[in-house]
Amino acid sequence: MSSPLLSVRDLSVAFHTDDGVVNAVNDISFExxxxxxxxxxxxxxxxxxxxxxALMRLLxxxxxxxxxxxxxxxxxxxxxxxxxxxxxxxxxxxxFQDPMTALNPVFTVGNQLVEAIRIHNxxxxxxxxxxxxxxxxxLVGIPDADERLDNYPHxxxxxxxxxxxxxxxxxxxxxLLIADEPxxxxxxxxxxxxxxxxxxxxxxxxxxxxxxxxxxxLVAGVAERVQxxxxxxxxxxxxxxxxxxxxxxxYTRGLISSIPSATARTExxxxxxxxxxxxxxxxxxGCVFRPRCQHATDECFTEPGLRRLDEAALHxxxxxxxxxxxxxxxxxxxxxx
Amino acid sequence: xxxxVVRRILSTIPLLLVxxxxxxxxxxxxxxxxxxxxxxxxxxxxxxxxxxxYGLDQPIPIRxxxxxxxxxxxxxGPAPSQGSQPTFNIVMDRAGNTARLAIPAFFFIAITAIxxxxxxxxxxxxxxxxxxxxxxxxxxxxxxxxxxxxxxVIFGLWFFDWFGVRPFYVLGMRTVxxxxxxxxxxxxxxxxxxxxLVITASESRFQRAAMLEVINSDYIRTARAKGLPRRKVILKxxxxxALIPLVTIWAIDLGLLLGGSVVTETIFAxxxxxxxxxxxxxxxxxxxxMGVIMVVSxxxxxxxxxxxxxxxxxxxxxxxx
Numbered sequence: 001m002s003s004p005l006l007s008v009r010d011l012s013v014a015f016h017t018d019d020g021v022v023n024a025v026n027d028i029s030f031e032x033x034x035x036x037x038x039x040x041x042x043x044x045x046x047x048x049x050x051x052x053x054a055l056m057r058l059l060x061x062x063x064x065x066x067x068x069x070x071x072x073x074x075x076x077x078x079x080x081x082x083x084x085x086x087x088x089x090x091x092x093x094x095x096f097q098d099p100m101t102a103l104n105p106v107f108t109v110g111n112q113l114v115e116a117i118r119i120h121n122x123x124x125x126x127x128x129x130x131x132x133x134x135x136x137x138x139l140v141g142i143p144d145a146d147e148r149l150d151n152y153p154h155x156x157x158x159x160x161x162x163x164x165x166x167x168x169x170x171x172x173x174x175x176l177l178i179a180d181e182p183x184x185x186x187x188x189x190x191x192x193x194x195x196x197x198x199x200x201x202x203x204x205x206x207x208x209x210x211x212x213x214x215x216x217x218l219v220a221g222v223a224e225r226v227q228x229x230x231x232x233x234x235x236x237x238x239x240x241x242x243x244x245x246x247x248x249x250x251y252t253r254g255l256i257s258s259i260p261s262a263t264a265r266t267e268x269x270x271x272x273x274x275x276x277x278x279x280x281x282x283x284x285x286g287c288v289f290r291p292r293c294q295h296a297t298d299e300c301f302t303e304p305g306l307r308r309l310d311e312a313a314l315h316x317x318x319x320x321x322x323x324x325x326x327x328x329x330x331x332x333x334x335x336x337x
Numbered sequence: 338x339x340x341x342v343v344r345r346i347l348s349t350i351p352l353l354l355v356x357x358x359x360x361x362x363x364x365x366x367x368x369x370x371x372x373x374x375x376x377x378x379x380x381x382x383x384x385x386x387x388x389x390x391y392g393l394d395q396p397i398p399i400r401x402x403x404x405x406x407x408x409x410x411x412x413x414g415p416a417p418s419q420g421s422q423p424t425f426n427i428v429m430d431r432a433g434n435t436a437r438l439a440i441p442a443f444f445f446i447a448i449t450a451i452x453x454x455x456x457x458x459x460x461x462x463x464x465x466x467x468x469x470x471x472x473x474x475x476x477x478x479x480x481x482x483x484x485x486x487x488x489x490v491i492f493g494l495w496f497f498d499w500f501g502v503r504p505f506y507v508l509g510m511r512t513v514x515x516x517x518x519x520x521x522x523x524x525x526x527x528x529x530x531x532x533x534l535v536i537t538a539s540e541s542r543f544q545r546a547a548m549l550e551v552i553n554s555d556y557i558r559t560a561r562a563k564g565l566p567r568r569k570v571i572l573k574x575x576x577x578x579a580l581i582p583l584v585t586i587w588a589i590d591l592g593l594l595l596g597g598s599v600v601t602e603t604i605f606a607x608x609x610x611x612x613x614x615x616x617x618x619x620x621x622x623x624x625x626x627m628g629v630i631m632v633v634s635x636x637x638x639x640x641x642x643x644x645x646x647x648x649x650x651x652x653x654x655x656x657x658x
Binding site for chain 1: 554555556558559560561562563564565566567574577578581651652653654
């Protein structure tokens, strides 16, 4: 296997608030290899966005970040702000959740794209940057791209704005693209299109991608690997196929059985996971999923570690019973009532 | 855009008519303008002549219509309390004196309020932020005359006691024997500083609030994620947005400043519009009061229109059709 592009080890993020210390991310480790797509899946508050913001060094200064983040041989957390800025938007780019507010309303789309290009390539003329911006917009499927550059964000629809954000993200051919819930704020009808555009943009630049989503259904066909997060912890990680069909984690299985299916032959009820996500200030004792887990036993009052489930440690699960859990089909077919 | 401006100007006409009519009525009924004559030993004819001259025997609506129809032709009648000089000339002369304070004060206010507001928003909860906040609350809660009198005491009395010189004049606009530009500076400084301190206090709060809202917005995060230097993130992407809501406040403030500050002008014996209005009211000089009110109303209306037009320039989402 090639050496990883991004290697995160024991990353923890905590915020000190008036109510206590919020442990948003706890000791997560993962790697991303050049060109591959890693999906990070979890509910709101699972720490997926916070860990991405930590990678981009976009968290407020009140955040306490521990661990190491190595990107292309450099320690991101140790870089000076100036050196970090050379990477931001250049070698690592990010696409945000809400395209309606992510673009500055008082500048044209072209102005913002050209700015993104020229900040990292000061020698590129305005004219050349504009041409490049137009070709980026065309690549993400915006017709009449050259004229559209002179539009303000409010003259774009939500889907088009997200396309413009994607164009901005790939305009400097990043090595790593972080897409933080890129379709959550969009109409369901255009979500698939935007995912398609992201995929195309990624292929055009050869970037690796971290796709953050709470929608496990979106991940199939896009990501090679999936990483499931819960309560600021890594719960399961493995190749997409494995996670879908041979998950060894009760929480992942709960997520899978709450995906609606358009093709299910028998009419089945969606099986939501009962209860609410854990508090990041006072997490439950032991396994953080224990209060919501139907398999929980007394053993679950001690926190389980990540267990390797294959030789290469590609598939890992945080559950005492990872090996003993029954075959997937019983959980995923939804025959439970 | 042109049609919008025309429509806006037309729509201010009824506003001005209603406003001036209310002020006219209130001023006309608030005292007997002839009462000042009663102390002097004048004959019955003098009363008759004045009643005739100012139309005092007419009903108020008719007096208003008469006044308005000559006022729109630039004739606001004589001002009895000012030796019956034409009101229009006096008001214009005083408006110039007020502008000498208002315009420099406005520039100082705008620059300081933006700087302090942006700084204390970006460095929220820092020492500087607390200092600016403290200064603002002091400025907002203390009445204007406190600052004015304080400056007079410091520079008029204490400074003279300590150093034997008076760097600035504490009363009036010019000395009897004028000494050119230096003389002008010495008389203008203290009233300008008073206006500057008092208005900056509240404006820097508005600027801070607007900036805080902007720097926590998504597009600022986007700008940072692009790798833009912090200064550019704040000054280009942040300030440009944070200025939009403040334009209205500025325009209203500039309109009010040009309309004359009653308190500051009174403390520094400044011959401006604010003090002229006060004179007009106290002397029951209807023409004079109405003249000042008319100019001040026009200023406020004009600067509000300017604010709305500037909105359209600063915020591309606003289009005037």
